Amino acid sequence: MRVRIHRGTREIGGTCVEIEQGKKRIVLDVGLPLDGEENAEALLPDVNGFRTPDDGLLGIVISHSHQDHYGLAKFIRPEVPVYVGAAAERILRAAAQFTPSGAEFRNFHHFRDGETFELGPFRLTPYLVDHSAYDAYGILVEAGGKRLFYSGDFRGHGRKSTLFDRMLRRPPAQVDVLLMEGSSIGRIPDGESFPTEAELESEFVGLMHETPGMVLTYASGQNIDRLVTLFRACKKTGRTLIIDLYTAEILRATGNDRIPQGWWDGVRVFLPFRQRLWVKRNKLFELISPYRENRIFPEALKAIAPEAAMLFRPSMTDDLTRAECLGGARVVWSMWEGYLEDDAAGQFLAWMKENGLPMSRIHTSGHASVSDLRRFAKAVAPKRMIPIHSFATDQYPELFENVDTKEDGEWWEA
Ligand SMILES: [Zn+2]
Numbered sequence: 387m388r389v390r391i392h393r394g395t396r397e398i399g400g401t402c403v404e405i406e407q408g409k410k411r412i413v414l415d416v417g418l419p420l421d422g423e424e425n426a427e428a429l430l431p432d433v434n435g436f437r438t439p440d441d442g443l444l445g446i447v448i449s450h451s452h453q454d455h456y457g458l459a460k461f462i463r464p465e466v467p468v469y470v471g472a473a474a475e476r477i478l479r480a481a482a483q484f485t486p487s488g489a490e491f492r493n494f495h496h497f498r499d500g501e502t503f504e505l506g507p508f509r510l511t512p513y514l515v516d517h518s519a520y521d522a523y524g525i526l527v528e529a530g531g532k533r534l535f536y537s538g539d540f541r542g543h544g545r546k547s548t549l550f551d552r553m554l555r556r557p558p559a560q561v562d563v564l565l566m567e568g569s570s571i572g573r574i575p576d577g578e579s580f581p582t583e584a585e586l587e588s589e590f591v592g593l594m595h596e597t598p599g600m601v602l603t604y605a606s607g608q609n610i611d612r613l614v615t616l617f618r619a620c621k622k623t624g625r626t627l628i629i630d631l632y633t634a635e636i637l638r639a640t641g642n643d644r645i646p647q648g649w650w651d652g653v654r655v656f657l658p659f660r661q662r663l664w665v666k667r668n669k670l671f672e673l674i675s676p677y678r679e680n681r682i683f684p685e686a687l688k689a690i691a692p693e694a695a696m697l698f699r700p701s702m703t704d705d706l707t708r709a710e711c712l713g714g715a716r717v718v719w720s721m722w723e724g725y726l727e728d729d730a731a732g733q734f735l736a737w738m739k740e741n742g743l744p745m746s747r748i749h750t751s752g753h754a755s756v757s758d759l760r761r762f763a764k765a766v767a768p769k770r771m772i773p774i775h776s777f778a779t780d781q782y783p784e785l786f787e788n789v790d791t792k793e794d795g796e797w798w799e800a
């Protein structure tokens with residue numbers, strides 16, 4: 387088995403790994419680099435079969451629905467089979483209706499946790515993992531007598547931490563090569579841990595008790611763990627959770643009836659002006675129908691504000707200003723802090739200042755702490771560990787055993 391990491395040996399984002407056995411090949415993830423423009427077709431890695439037909443390419447495997455893992459897949463010939471988790475595929479399809487950063491695959495196949503499937507000479511086994519993206523997987527690849535495990539993105543402190551414990555107890559056996567993500571290396575000292583979602587829940591509860599007006603939480607509509615955290619905090623404080631149509635559709639796409647849905651008691655669905663316009667323009671009234679009874683209109687926001695928490699994003703600021711629902715309100719930044727440095731954040735911060743809104747930060751990482759990475763590496767105990775999805779590749783040898791650092795674009799034997 388030969389392997390070539392096209393992107394990711396020294397960076398987070400843009401992950402793409404090509405694996406060859408005999409004359410057949412598969413590709414794990416086709417991500418957009420973090421600094422890549424969405425329409426940068428030129429960034430698509432040079433893989434035979436991506437742009438022109440090639441029988442050697444059997445398919446691509448998408449580990450999870452984060453752009454840095456699927457974002458360039460739209461530039462691949464649509465005939466190339468895409469293997470992806472069912473919920474992840476539905477989430478990307480739902481998102482594609484609202485934003486160009488979603489993805490709709492034409493020739494897709496769903497895989498399931500723990501169910502091995504074959505692609506030519508390759509045997510692949512997905513391992514469901516705890517991550518900030520819903521339906522995220524690590525992938526075991528077996529071919530030519532070798533076993534390679536690609537960790538994907540994972541953590542041990544989210545709402546599905548039992549998946550991490552399961553991996554520690556029963557890791558993939560006899561792994562020759564482990565490609566392990568290291569997003570948090572260099573961002574958190576070894577030995578320190580990230581807060582759990584349960585801890586965030588208590589923080590939200592505290593803030594919801596203290597805040598006289600609406601609690602406006604800026605979190606990703608695709609961070610399902612965080613939405614569950616928010617909903618639970620709302621339940622505990624008697625607040626109604628208001629989500630927008632996009633988020634309601636993402637929740638529906640999970641296909642999981644234990645996850646809060648737009649038609650549940652205690653949830654209301656709001657359509658910001660842009661979404662209303664978009665629904666009208668595209669005659670997508672069907673989309674609203676599951677939420678008809680729970681829909682809340684702008685003129686009702688002011689009255690419900692003291693008993694509500696809204697999942698929102700900066701594109702909704704005008705809607706809220708117009709609805710005059712900001713008295714006593716508070717903003718919670720529930721995203722990575724780095725986004726606060728963006729130009730777009732500047733405008734948003736100015737809007738908060740104008741409206742006298744205080745801001746709190748409640749967030750935890752989507753990635754394993756260094757200590758959890760060490761526990762994971764120890765459990766898998768690979769013959770060789772190859773760094774991927776990290777800006778701190780150079781630190782791997784101090785932290786893990788049998789590290790073998792590769793460069794982007796080079797072929798090597800597994
Ligand atoms: Zn991710």
Ligand SMILES: [Zn+2]
Binds near residue numbers: 452454455
């Ligand atoms: Zn990632």
